[in-house]
Amino acid sequence: MGTKSTRYKESLEKLGFKQIDIYRLKERDVVRLMRKSDGKVYLVDLSRHIEEMSLEEFLEHVTNKVR
Structure with a gap:
């Protein structure tokens, strides 16, 4: 089983999305x-x-x- 971030990306792929990047802010x-x-x-x-x-x-x- 992959890392947590890999599982999140794979789940997005199943929904028809590609994760481009993540902006890390102070609280979110x-x-x-x-x-x-x-x-x-x-x-x-x-x-x-x-x-x-x-x-x-x-x-x-x-x-x-998104929907």
């Missing part, structure tokens, strides 16, 4: 994603740092922000 992270189908780029502002979130919580947060 912002994830930049690209939708594979049309190349549209999204900035997803997380409520806290990604390593403080479970995979399910992260995916729920992402899907709520």
